[in-house]
Amino acid sequence: HPRSGDPPPPPHRLGGPDPPITPGTGPPPSLGSDPEPGGGAVTLCRHPPGGSPAPWGGPTVPLRCHKVQESLLSSASGYSNYRGILNWCVVMLVLSNARLFLENLIKYGILVDPIQVVSLFLKDPYSWPSLCLIIAANVFVVVALALERRLAAGSLSEGAGAALHTLNLLAILCFPAGVVLVVTSITPVGAVFTLAIYTIVFLKLFSFRDVNKWCRERRELGTRYGTGGGGRARGFILPGGANGDVGRNEVTYPANLTYRNLYYFLFAPTLCYELNFPRSPRVRKRFLLRRLFEMRRFLFQWMVPTIQNSMKPFRDMDYSRIIERLLKLAVPNHLIWLIFFYWFFHSCLNVVAEVMQFGDREFYRDWWNSESVTYFWQNWNIPVHKWCLRHFYKPMLKRGASKWAAQTAVFLASAFFHEYLLSVPLKMLRPWAFMGMAAQIPLAWFVSKFLRGNYGNAAVWMSLIIGQPIAVLMYVHDYYVLNYEGNQ
Template sequence: MQESLLSSSSGYSNYRGILNWCVVMLVLSNARLFLENLIKYGILVDPIQVVSLFLKDPYSWPSLCLVIVANVFVLAALHTERCLAAGSISENVGSIIHACNLLTILCFPALVVLMVSSVTPVGAVFALSIYTIIFLKLFSFRDVNKWCRARGRAKALRVRPASGLKKVNGEVVPSGVCYPANLTYKDMYYFLFAPTLCYELNFPRSPRIRKRFLLRRLFEMLFFIQLLVGLIQQWMVPTIQNSMKPFRDMDYSRIIERLLKLAVPNHLIWLIFFYWFFHSSLNVLAEVMQFGDREFYRDWWNSESVTYFWQNWNIPVHKWCLRHFYKPMIKRGVSKWTAQTAVFLASAFFHEYLVSVPLKMFRLWAFMGMMAQIPLAWLVGRFLRGNYGNAAVWISLIIGQPIAVLMYVHDYYVLNYEGSQ
């Protein structure tokens, strides 16, 4: 009996019950906030109102027209590559044409958004996002074809699926296209709609379309987009509107209270949007196109450093930056730190491009907030490890970037609504 008492210990390694308690408390606290919102404001969800976010005038569709016009730049890139392959223009001339085409892809839609009053902010974000994707894709298209010409026309870049690719839907079926047989309309538009930013002559392909898998992803798309609209209208909009007065009066205690109150729904909406876009939507697109590489994200939620998060939450962009930006700079003798800083600068530029142009305003603090990720990544990687590093990453996600986005929205409301009253 004495031996049994002595062998007992008060140290436990299984804390599942405490974790479950934390989850239950988190759910209950947020349920209380949501119920409080319903009691205070009533039901604000109005799906029809979403249409007004894209259109001011039912007879004027500037954002859609911008997307259609983007085909001009796509065809210009394709025909430039055809001329280069045929030898009718020199490499220098082709480089100049590509550079002008890529520069116009960024400048033209921005000028239209800034000059045309009928373009709504949401419609502008949609159009500029399409143009940004086209810019990255055509940049990759230009580089890969240039590499093909440098290596030789007949045998250039005949690739097979890399062993690191995630193969789904059975065995990945490689095709056998060689340069310049890839310079066709079919090949170009397949690449434009494919869920990748990096061009290849031979993409990994799946042998068939799985109908059940496709239907599940379609159901997720429809369900989560409705949930996003409901949460934004019911939870986000009234909270943002109520945060204007503290910002205007510079009431710092109320500002902090409002920002913390906005951080939770904002982050929840961000997580739902992430799943809707990177898992449901991209898998639907990949399944319809029988695209074999389904690695759209990795386990960023386990990130123990900010750098790991940025490398794994958006794999298509990460692969593009690594292939067409980071590695070329390293090969030219640029230091790793300088190359990483350049990648952050490019990321900050495109984030501001997609936000400041539609809202027709620029805030230096938002750009500097993006660049603050560099010292934050160094500090977390240098001083924090394991669970502490993971907690720091989650805090930066919940408190950092969502606050910047919300402050931008607040500034837009102040400039466009309170100034007119």
């Protein structure tokens, strides 16, 4: 309470925080009207700038409680922690699609069971052409290593070695394709898996040849200028004792031309060869178990009825029904694509890297934030992007090609391999995958030219959600017409 004789304090705007009680000064004032003579309620004081002691001896009261600031959901606020909203979206997505999945299961029954999945790979248990083809890939690996050893020893000229390497690489692509087209017992799923393995071997041996060629050139330069030239590359860390200590050991050219070094590269989750890869000090068992738990098989139960029901609109060229089927197929197809991305690029590749103690785990970047088509293709598959950049894009620039021509060539090469992995296993030459990849070139130009920020990101997502179902329906329709409709 103010002492007798003191002037009444000026009125203060209500709403500020209550000041704490200061020992020995009496109770804090209570909020109310102007004080009555001799006691009663006291109004908080309005202090001048800089503040002044409260009449009861307590701390100063803040002058303001407002400042210029944006709402959290405004982009200008700089707020970026939307984890709770993301979890809500995931929960709503699961709940909304669980009903559709159960409705599909009740209406059509089990369409994809484990026995059918196994039969897709092993149609005849006594004839496994896919497995035999995969084992035969070791022949091309041994030939590549033998050629590099001859080149390192100087018993084979660079021109002859380049020609033999080219023949070996072409055989890697042509041999399995010819077997798939000729052998009738091989299944489309087994053929896709086999051709994917051969494509990976092709890219790896291409990189193996280039890197060893660069090492020879460096060695020749070192010998010419008297600087040594062991072709030394970045070292890798070898696991040490049980206490986690690590040591460093480096392999120099041509000591890297061994079966152990080459096969480590073939099984490593990368397409770019190095003499010495970064290595992790140990295998993390908990991390490995989590990734193994995530490597669960997902079902195509949801997509089968939609694809089957899409055949009649395609035959009748009913465009409205075709669009309806396309939009209906887009959601499950996109979810399966997202699941496949996480299953392969995060779970599978991390399992392989952990077992092999491979240190570089950057298998993808934040492609979901892509504001341009080019950024998406550069970041959703880092192993392929690094290979294209190292062995295709930069060599073309060194030969005098423009950036636009080099980017176009990369897209066309990617279109070729997409078509190779679809048309050959299905045994029908169709341009849909090639056209879909080639269409990324004008789409990338349009998005980068006219769309920015969230609009560009939305355009990328639309191309992913709508573009893939179109290709799926095209190939399924043509395969159905060629293999089933004629027989019926």
